[in-house]
Structures are given as C-alpha cells and as structure tokens.
Amino acid sequence: MIEFKNVVKTYKNGTVALNGVNLQIEDGEFVFIVGQTGAGKTTIMKLLLREEKTTSGKILVDGIDLSKLSYFRVPYYRRRLGIVFQDFRLFREKTVYENVAFAMHAVGVPPKKIKKRVPALLNTVSLGDKSTCKPDELSGGEQQRVALARALANNPKIIIADEPTGNIDPKMSLEIMNLLVKINKLGKTVVVITHEKSLVDYYQQRVVTIDHGLVSEDKVGGMFE
Amino acid sequence: MKQYKPSYFIGQAFRGIWRNGVMSFASIAVLMSCLVVLGSFALLVMNINENLNDLGLMNEVMVFLEFDLTEEQIQNVEREIKSIPGVGDVERITADEGIRSMMEKAGENAYLYEDFLDDNPLSDSFRLTYVDGAKLIDIEYNLRHIGPEIRLVRDQRDLAATMQSLKNGIMLIFSWFLIVLFIVSVFVIINTVKLSVYSRKSEIIIMRYVGATGLFISLPFIIEGALIGLVASAISFLAENFLYGYIQTALADLTGIISIVPIETIRIPMLLAFIAVGVLTGIVGSTISLSKYTRE
Ligand SMILES: Nc1ncnc2c1ncn2[C@@H]1O[C@H](COP(=O)(O)OP(=O)(O)O)[C@@H](O)[C@H]1O
Ligand SMILES: [Mg+2]
Numbered sequence: 001m002i003e004f005k006n007v008v009k010t011y012k013n014g015t016v017a018l019n020g021v022n023l024q025i026e027d028g029e030f031v032f033i034v035g036q037t038g039a040g041k042t043t044i045m046k047l048l049l050r051e052e053k054t055t056s057g058k059i060l061v062d063g064i065d066l067s068k069l070s071y072f073r074v075p076y077y078r079r080r081l082g083i084v085f086q087d088f089r090l091f092r093e094k095t096v097y098e099n100v101a102f103a104m105h106a107v108g109v110p111p112k113k114i115k116k117r118v119p120a121l122l123n124t125v126s127l128g129d130k131s132t133c134k135p136d137e138l139s140g141g142e143q144q145r146v147a148l149a150r151a152l153a154n155n156p157k158i159i160i161a162d163e164p165t166g167n168i169d170p171k172m173s174l175e176i177m178n179l180l181v182k183i184n185k186l187g188k189t190v191v192v193i194t195h196e197k198s199l200v201d202y203y204q205q206r207v208v209t210i211d212h213g214l215v216s217e218d219k220v221g222g223m224f225e
Numbered sequence: 226m227k228q229y230k231p232s233y234f235i236g237q238a239f240r241g242i243w244r245n246g247v248m249s250f251a252s253i254a255v256l257m258s259c260l261v262v263l264g265s266f267a268l269l270v271m272n273i274n275e276n277l278n279d280l281g282l283m284n285e286v287m288v289f290l291e292f293d294l295t296e297e298q299i300q301n302v303e304r305e306i307k308s309i310p311g312v313g314d315v316e317r318i319t320a321d322e323g324i325r326s327m328m329e330k331a332g333e334n335a336y337l338y339e340d341f342l343d344d345n346p347l348s349d350s351f352r353l354t355y356v357d358g359a360k361l362i363d364i365e366y367n368l369r370h371i372g373p374e375i376r377l378v379r380d381q382r383d384l385a386a387t388m389q390s391l392k393n394g395i396m397l398i399f400s401w402f403l404i405v406l407f408i409v410s411v412f413v414i415i416n417t418v419k420l421s422v423y424s425r426k427s428e429i430i431i432m433r434y435v436g437a438t439g440l441f442i443s444l445p446f447i448i449e450g451a452l453i454g455l456v457a458s459a460i461s462f463l464a465e466n467f468l469y470g471y472i473q474t475a476l477a478d479l480t481g482i483i484s485i486v487p488i489e490t491i492r493i494p495m496l497l498a499f500i501a502v503g504v505l506t507g508i509v510g511s512t513i514s515l516s517k518y519t520r521e
Contacts, residue, residue, distance in 0.1 A: 049434065071439075079436035089431055105233075106437035154435065 001026055002048070002158070002189070007057035009043050009213075017043040019213035020057070025191065027157070030184040032200050033193045035210035041193045044210070045162050048191075049081065050074050062157070079107055082151030082188075086163035088143045090135040096122065096146050097131040103153040121149040125179060141172030148179060158189045165196060173199060237445030238452055241421035248417040253457045255413045256506060259406035260461035260499050261468070266399040267495070268469060271486050273392055284313075284358065288351040288368055289377040299349055302374050309367045311360035312353050320347040348376065407506065414453060414510030418446050422514060443515045450511030451504045458503030462496050 004023040010016050017040045025031050033041050046052040047059055050066050059066045061080065069077055090099050100121055104114045122128050125145040135143050144164055151159055161180060165173035177192075177199055184190040194200065200207055209217040242249045290302065299317075306315050318326075324342060328335040341347075355364055361380060368378045422429065432442050469488050476485060 075433070075436045075438045077436075078434065083434050089427065089434075091428065091431070102431075103435040106432045106435050106441060108441070150435070 001060070001062060002191075003058075003060040004044075005058040005060070007047065007059060008055045009040070009047060009052065010055045017213055018047075021210070021213070021215055023208060023215060023218070025189060027189055028184070028187055030181065030190045030203075030205045031192070032203070032205055032207045033191060033210060034195055034200055034207055035216075036195065039210040040213040041195075041210055042162055043213075045083075045160050045191075045193060048160060049083065050077060075107075079154050080156050080158060082154070082156040082159045084144065084147050084151050084159070084161035084164045086166035088135070088140075088147045088167070090143060090146055090150075092135050095132050095134055096127060096138070099135070099146055100149045100153055103150045107154055109154070117153070118149075121152055124152065125149045139172065140168040141175055144168060144172075144176050145179065148176070148183070152183065156188070158191070159183060160191045160193075162193045163195070164192065165194065165199065170198075174202075177203065234444045234448050238448035241418075241425075241445065241449040242452060244424055245417055245420045248413075248420055249453060252410075252413045252417045252453045252510075253460070255406075256410045256454060256457035256503060257461045257464070259403070259410045259506075260458055260503060261464055262399070262406060263403055263502065264461065264465040264495055264499065265468070266395075266403065267498075268465075268486070268491070269395065269399075270392065271491070272483075273388075273395075275486050276483050284355050285381050286353050286355065286361070286364065286368070287377075287379045288353065288375060289379070290349050290351075291374050291376045292348045294349070294374055298374055302371055303351065305371045306351055306353060306368065309364055311355050311357060311364050313355055315351055315353045318350045318352055320345040320349055323347040323350065410506050411510045411513070414450055414507055415514040417453065418450055418511040419514040421449060422446055443512070446511045446515055447508055450507035450509075452507070454503035454505070454507030455500065457507075458496075458499035461503070462499050465495065465499075466492070 002023070002025040004021045007018050007021040008016070009018040021040075021044070023044075033044060035041050043052070047054060047066070048061065050069060054067055061077075064077060066077075091102065094102065097118055100118050101114050104117065105111075109117075119128065119131070122131055125148050127142060127145055127149065130138065130142065135146065138146070144167075148159075148164075151161075159180070164180070165176055168176060173196070180190050180192060181203065204221045206220045207217070208215055288306065290299065294302075303315060303317060306312060321342070324338055324345060324347060328338045331338065355361060361382075365378050365380065369375060429442055466488065473485055473488065476483065
C-alpha cells in the first residue's frame with residue numbers, strides 16, 4: 001500500500017511542487033495520476049523513488065516510512081518498484097536482452113536465473129523475437145516495452161510509469177496501456193502518470209487529478225476534464 | 226555481493242581507463258612523478274642517516290696536545306683520559322699520522338705536505354668516543370683539567386647540529402614538494418574518474434533506479450583509480466631502481482668516503498610503499514569524484 005499524508009515538497013530553489021497531498025493506493029490497484037504540466041505529478045514519482053525527500057508530511061510504502069529510510073537501505077527499497085520513463089532510458093549499445101538482464105545483474109541476481117528469466121519477460125511484452133536487437137532498431141512502442149520488461153525484471157510489487165506514452169504514436173500507446181493493464185491483472189499495483197485525456201477516458205479506471213500541488217479530484221472510473 | 230563476479234568490475238575499470246586514454250595517461254604520469262620524488266627523498270634521507278652513523282659525528286671528541294711533549298707525558302695523559310668515566314675508545318693519532326691522513330685526502334696534491342713530514346707543524350692528538358651524550362659536558366670538563374699538556378678539546382656538536390639542520394631543511398623542502406604533488410595527483414585522478422563517471426552517467430542513473438547498491442555502482446570506478454595507482458607505482462619502482470643504480474655507479478669512486486645504502490635492502494619496502502601510496506591515492510581520488518553520484 002502507498003500512503004501520502006499531507007505531503008509537501010518544496011525544491012531548493014523555493015518552488016512548491018506539492019502542497020499537502022493526501023493519497024492512498026491499495027495493493028493491486030490501477031491508478032491514473034493526471035494533471036497539467038507542472039502540476040507536481042513527476043514530483044510524486046521522485047518522492048516515491050526516494051530520489052527526493054518530502055519537506056513535510058509522510059510517505060509510507062508497505063509501512064516503510066520513506067523519510068526514515070537510511071542511505072544504505074534505499075537501494076533495497078527501490079527494488080520494490082519498477083519504473084518506466086517517457087524517454088525509455090535504455091542502453092543504446094546494449095541489446096534488448098542485455099538491457100533487461102542488466103537490471104537483474106545490477107542487483108546481484110545469479111547469471112543462471114537471469115538466463116532463465118529474461119526470455120520469459122520478453123515474451124510477456126511480446127518481444128521474444130527481438131532479443132538481439134539494439135534499441136535504435138526498434139520503434140518507440142517496442143522500446144517502451146523493453147523498458148517495461150526491465151521494470152518487471154526484479155519482480156517488483158509496484159510499477160510506476162511517468163508519461164509512458166509521451167513519445168509514442170497513439171496506436172502504439174494503446175498497446176503499452178494494454179500491457180500495463182495486463183500487468184495489473186497479474187497482481188501488481190500500477191500507477192500511470194499521464195496527461196493524455198483520451199487514454200484515461202478509454203480505460204475507465206481510478207483517476208487522481210493533481211492541480212497546483214494538490215489532489216483536486218479522486219474518482220473511480222472518473223473522466224479527465 | 227557474492228553473486229557479483231570480480232571480472233565484471235575489473236572489466237568495467239579497464240574500459241574506463243581505455244575510454245579516457247589521455248586523462249588516464251596524465252594521471253599515471255603525475256602520480257608517477259610524485260612517487261619518484263617520494264622515493265628519492267626517502268632514499269636520500271636514508272643515506273644521510275647512514276653516513277652520519279658511519280662518521281660517528283655525534284659521539285666523538287678530539288683532544289689536541291701541546292707541542293714538544295715527552296713520550297712519557299703523552300702516555301700519562303692517555304692513562305688519565307681512559308680513567309675518565311663515560312669515555313669509550315681512545316685512539317692516539319701521532320703528528321706523523323695526522324700529516325699522512327691529510328696527504329691521503331689531498332690525493333694528487335699530496336706533495337704539498339711532503340715538507341711537513343720532517344718539520345711537523347701538528348701535535349699528537351687523541352680521538353675518543355663516548356656513548357652517553359648527556360655526559361659530554363663532564364667529560365670535557367675532566368679533559369681540560371688533566372693538565373697543561375692539553376692544548377685543545379674539540380667536540381663535533383656544531384657539525385652534528387649543522388648536519389641535522391641540513392637534514393631538516395631537506396625534509397621540509399621535500400615535504401612541501403610532496404604535499405603539492407599529492408594534491409595535484411589526487412586532483413588529476415579525480416578529474417580522470419569524473420570523466421569516466423560522466424561518460425556512464427545514464428548507466429549510473431538506471432542502476433540507481435533498479436536498486437543497485439552504492440558499492441556496485443562505484444566499485445568499477447574505484448578499481449579504475451586503484452589501477453591507475455598500481456600502474457604508476459610499478460613504473461615509479463622501475464624508474465627509481467634505475468635511477469638509484471645509476472647514482473650508485475656514478476658514486477662508486479667515493480666508496481671510501483661515503484657509504485651508499487645498497488638497493489637490495491630497500492627494494493621490497495620501496496615497492497610496497499609505492500603500491501600502498503599509489504593505490505590509496507587512486508582510491509581516494511575516485512571516491513571523491515563519485516561522491517556526487519552515490520549520495521542517493
Ligand atoms: N529539481 C527541481 N528543482 C526545482 N523545481 C522543480 C524541480 N523539479 C520540478 N520542479 C518544479 O516543480 C513543479 C512540479 O514539477 P513536476 O512534478 O515535474 O510536474 P509535472 O510532472 O506534473 O509536469 C514545477 O513547477 C517544476 O518546475
Ligand atoms: Mg512530469
């Protein structure tokens with residue numbers, strides 16, 4: 001479970017990005033976080049990743065108070081999360097297979113287990129036949145699916161995607177969204193940050209609207225105005 | 226960490242060195258000059274110490290006698306000297322021996338002294354040693370009060386003090402030199418590793434997002450710094466060996482006058498010290514350059 005309690009985030013330069021956010025996301029939920037550019041959506045993700053610390057208020061993830069997390073525990077905490085970015089962030093000189101394997105290697109998964117798991121992950125995102133390609137040989141949608149496979153690599157409970165369809169054409173976007181829904185059905189909590197109205201309307205899931213650093217609306221099956 | 230293969234970290238480290246070839250080379254060169262200066266300094270101080278001990282400058286007193294003493298008077302004085310508490314060896318140097326030792330030192334100009342062999346302007350003297358420096362004042366007091374046969378009592382405290390301050394001066398200059406060189410070395414290594422870190426910035430960001438530990442992320446860079454240090458220390462060791470051997474040969478003619486610490490006795494400690502200092506500098510440099518990226 002993810003809980004935000006009166007979360008305020010003021011950046012070093014004085015910008016108030018979040019101004020008292022209260023939010024609760026249950027295990028296995030699918031949630032859209034929407035809002036205009038600059039509303040504070042990415043800040044929510046940075047706080048969840050513990051890339052930034054809250055200025056005041058509290059964030060609990062599975063009961064872990066992020067502000068009390070020590071430097072040495074942060075990496076282990078992050079393994080609970082799978083992250084997907086708008087710009088994919090793949091290694092361009094590595095193959096599809098190596099990109100996914102690297103995430104496992106970096107947290108000390110034994111090579112044997114990596115060899116077994118990567119093909120299964122690539123099948124989950126329907127890229128089983130592209131494992132030896134480099135990212136530049138793939139379409140945007142395919143690259144984002146590699147990023148999704150990587151996010152799933154260490155079997156996190158929570159997937160957070162920040163504008164995952166922002167760099168992808170509309171038809172491919174649906175494909176990515178369908179994959180995220182499928183991943184949610186596999187039992188993972190999925191948080192999708194987006195400002196694409198049509199997608200949000202189409203899926204009819206819980207929608208949390210952020211406006212000027214505050215939750216302005218939180219409706220299940222809500223419409224994005 | 227046991228699941229990680231060391232080959233991964235070492236391979237990444239080599240890639241880093243290769244990628245910034247020029248900077249790696251510069252780091253090695255700067256660190257190397259630093260180590261060679263350090264080594265030369267240590268060797269110089271060692272040799273100064275060795276020679277000071279040889280000369281026994283610290284614990285020697287010369288006693289010059291009046292001229293025209295009878296052999297019996299001289300032997301009486303010798304007995305008196307030997308009876309003074311704290312006096313060690315006593316060696317008589319006749320006027321004749323004094324001239325001959327001067328001629329020896331003069332080398333080809335020895336003929337200048339030949340006339341003195343018949344008409345010796347020197348007097349007999351005693352060279353005596355003592356062990357406890359604290360007793361020197363008492364010993365000298367007793368020597369002067371043996372009688373009118375004693376013309377002059379001279380100790381080498383001034384010379385010893387001069388040598389000591391010379392040593393201190395050399396130490397001071399080299400210490401400053403070393404400090405500056407080490408700062409430069411660390412600085413150059415910081416920048417080399419920084420370049421390497423920068424070229425892998427996106428990789429580091431992704432590693433952090435997937436939950437790689439700080440150690441996993443920084444180890445390749447730390448090894449890179451350590452490797453630079455290792456290469457620099459190996460080259461410095463060879464250079465120092467060569468340099469010292471060369472100096473040893475050049476000074477071979479002077480073996481009677483100064484003694485040179487043989488390289489064999491210091492080779493291993495020098496190698497170990499070089500590796501320790503080189504690798505440590507490399508690790509410190511790379512750790513500093515990483516701090517920004519491993520801070521969370
Ligand atoms: N590192 C930062 N330093 C200062 N201000 C920032 C930083 N990151 C974001 N902001 C500011 O915080 C506000 C919220 O940003 P963000 O969370 O990225 O919004 P969104 O993702 O909804 O577009 C914006 O005004 C943005 O300019
Ligand atoms: Mg954003």
